[in-house]
Amino acid sequence: RLHRVLRRTGLPAAACAVTAVRVSGRSVLSTGSGLGGAGTVTTLPLLLVALAPRRTRAVAVVTVLAPPLLELLARRPALGPATWTALRLVDDLAYASGVWRGCWTARTTAPLRPRRSRPR
Secondary structure, rough: OOHHHOOOOOOHHHHHHHHHHHHHHHHHEEEHHHHHHHHHHHHHHHHHHOOOOOOHHHHHHHHHHHHHHHHHHHOOOOOHHHHHHHHHHHHHHHHHHHHHHHHHHOOHHHHOOOOOOOOO
């Protein structure tokens, strides 16, 4: 669809295709990273427990590391990849710990459950 819109501007077909693929790819990565990061923050303590059994270790590692690494590629910070990922994981763990502690204190799991909403 984006390709067709770009073609109407008079750009060459190849340039439109490359631009459409690039923009669409970035959108998918950005959305996936955002959703993954949001999910990881609330489930991080469970994912860390899932690192112990061999059966779940690979999935847990990918789930934990994907959001920080995707953000690293998008932001290109001055920090090295290992430092960036470690600091991002410490930040996520601190946030998740606060969410879980609040849930425990308030005796509710409402903040951990996804909520469906319709756009306005």
